[in-house]
Amino acid sequence: MAKSIKQKMGKFYIITTVGIAVVLLTVGKYFIHESGLEFIVLNSILGSVISSSIFITGFLLSGVFSDYKEADKIPSEIRSSLESILGEGDALKRKDPSFDNNKIRTIIKKFVQEFEEGLSEVNNHSHLDHAMEAIKDLDLVFDDMEARGVPPNYMTRIKSEQSHLRKMLLRVYHIQKTNFVPSVSVLVQSIVIVVIVLLAFVVAEVSVGIILFAVLSYLLIYTMQLIHVLEKPFRKGRDDTSDDVSIFLLRELSNSLDAK
Numbered sequence: 001m002a003k004s005i006k007q008k009m010g011k012f013y014i015i016t017t018v019g020i021a022v023v024l025l026t027v028g029k030y031f032i033h034e035s036g037l038e039f040i041v042l043n044s045i046l047g048s049v050i051s052s053s054i055f056i057t058g059f060l061l062s063g064v065f066s067d068y069k070e071a072d073k074i075p076s077e078i079r080s081s082l083e084s085i086l087g088e089g090d091a092l093k094r095k096d097p098s099f100d101n102n103k104i105r106t107i108i109k110k111f112v113q114e115f116e117e118g119l120s121e122v123n124n125h126s127h128l129d130h131a132m133e134a135i136k137d138l139d140l141v142f143d144d145m146e147a148r149g150v151p152p153n154y155m156t157r158i159k160s161e162q163s164h165l166r167k168m169l170l171r172v173y174h175i176q177k178t179n180f181v182p183s184v185s186v187l188v189q190s191i192v193i194v195v196i197v198l199l200a201f202v203v204a205e206v207s208v209g210i211i212l213f214a215v216l217s218y219l220l221i222y223t224m225q226l227i228h229v230l231e232k233p234f235r236k237g238r239d240d241t242s243d244d245v246s247i248f249l250l251r252e253l254s255n256s257l258d259a260k
Contacts, residue, residue, distance in 0.1 A: 014243070026217070029210055037201065038209075041202075054216075054219065057224070075245065079249045082250075083253070099145070107134055107141070118130060128172065128173045128176075176234055185227065188224050199216060230243075
């Protein structure tokens, strides 16, 4: 599959789009200055409003970032549970050669595939029903293991890994399906628009006014865009960029099973 523009630009995608927006806004600010439409005097009150706006957006960004850091740990926990289940199947295979542990391998590969496809842009990055069904497929394998006399303590341990998988999958689904306090997004957008409009009509020398306007606009718009990106950390497919949570650990596991 050919890479999208987002994927080609990688970590420079946001800064490029924000930069273009800032350039356009700065041109507008220049025409406002040349037309003599500036009427707001830069004083301590306006300075307090601007500094408070930057503080609030930064504070809201830190709240979204904490959820992003939690999401970043999920792929490693999922792989750990998958390898534990796979290890128990391999151990039983060594004791009982008639046991078909390839079923576990097939289910794991199916799970990784469905997990990635469910997080693609085609499925709005939040369709994980098929991945959940793959986890349920393990029940038949566990029934077979119990019938072969696997000790109850081993079955309890392996089923707890399955339960942990389901918990992690539901956590990903919840993160992808919901926004971090939707009103926060509205608040950030309102702050950015209000501050940019105020700065656009501030009376100042053309050089100082444009530099101040460009810098503050860049910071606020970049923060707003970053909050939007972090609200949905898993964006696979053509929307997958360097800012999204990587699932390379799961891909490596699936590839290793193919190699075997």
